[in-house]
Amino acid sequence: MKQIYFDNAATTKIDERVLKEMLSYFNEKFGNASSVHEKGREAREAMEKARKIIAKSINAKKSEIYFTSGGTESNNWALKGLFFENYPEKNHIITTKVDHDCVLNTCKWLETQGAEVTYLDVDEEGFVNLEQLKNSITEKTIIVSVIHGNNEIGTIQDLEAIGKICREKNVLLHTDACQSFTKVPIDVKKQNLDLVTLNAHKIHGPKGVGAIYIREGIRITPFFHGGGHERKMRSGTENITGIVGFGKAVDVANKKDIEKMKILRDKLIDGILKIENVRLNGPMGNKRLCNNINVSFNNIEGEAIGGYLEQRGIMTSTGSACASHSLESSHVLKAIRLSPIQSNSSIRISISKFTTDEEVDYFLKTLPGIVKKLRRLSPLS
Ligand SMILES: Cc1ncc(COP(=O)(O)O)c(C=O)c1O
Structure with a gap:
């Protein structure tokens, strides 16, 4: 795979x-x-x-x-x-x-x-x-x-x-x-x-x-x-x-790579926000790092989404890498007023200059099915 x-x-x-x-x-x-x-x-x-x-x-x-x-x-x-x-x-x-x-x-x-x-x-x-x-x-x-x-x-x-x-x-x-x-x-x-x-x-x-x-x-x-x-x-x-x-x-390092990442980042954000009940964490546009996407999905665990994505070959993270082994909610998501439940329903997708349009398309094709399945299973929905 x-x-x-x-x-x-x-x-x-x-x-x-x-x-x-x-x-x-x-x-x-x-x-x-x-x-x-x-x-x-x-x-x-x-x-x-x-x-x-x-x-x-x-x-x-x-x-x-x-x-x-x-x-x-x-x-x-x-x-x-x-x-x-x-x-x-x-x-x-x-x-x-x-x-x-x-x-x-x-x-x-x-x-x-x-x-x-x-x-x-x-x-x-x-x-x-x-x-x-x-x-x-x-x-x-x-x-x-x-x-x-x-x-x-x-x-x-x-x-x-x-x-x-x-x-x-x-x-x-x-x-x-x-x-x-x-x-x-x-x-x-x-x-x-x-x-x-x-x-x-x-x-x-x-x-x-x-x-x-x-x-x-x-x-x-x-x-x-x-x-x-x-x-x-x-x-x-x-x-x-x-x-x-x-x-x-x-x-x-060069500007061209940055511009490319911005386009892929925005394509990911637009695609992910088409799923119902999803919230983007952090700002849009030029005040956001060109490689960062962080989103919360109502009623499902970020860890579960990450697990299913990995089964399909996609590696993402919840919280920051250093903290993702701890069970504590992210201090950053707490500071921007997310509840512990919202915080635990978040994933971070961070791309690079090597990310391709095909990878982004594959991700956007894969994610909605995973979210749907987990929401069906969730006692909260
Ligand atoms: C914002 C920020 N500061 C500091 C560090 C730590 O850097 P290093 O892994 O080089 O010790 C990281 C890496 O996780 C980071 O993202």
């Missing part, structure tokens, strides 16, 4: 061009970037090339990009690094109720260390309330951390407006851009961003590598202490193979 992978918000297939670029760094060019001999220089040059590509893509300087092991580490570093740099003079962090667990659980842990955290509400489409943000900033506030593109419902926050508020109030702004990177323009200057979390495996690069942009001049406590890699800010021998792949993944 043909497999259709519609779980690209969890992770993506590596692009062949990325794989090709990486391969020689496993065996031939295996040097340590800290070594001063030829093999070391070769590794360092490759790493600096990737750093330049990533910096340019967000209008940053090369020296403002630090490589990490991924989005989770970058988010942990941003929050813990700034907290410990500023505590006890300042101890307030602002984030949102729809941020990723690696931000929320870091904030919860920081609360045990003396942090005060405000979790901002969002509206029914998942947008942050800017007035509430303004009113929440105090003289104790260190940082505002807002997810750019939501991993569950695709909402794209207005970073420029948020950045303006943060600049006026003189607090730092961090964004988790793991889902939006290369899909939505990021310009650290225009959007007044002080720290940005990025990773590779959501953009057809390898897993286990990411980066953080830290604006020049920001004082932040290093995350790993050791041999002084990454300008003494993040020690540990650099993952050159991963970094090379990350750079290539950014290099090959």
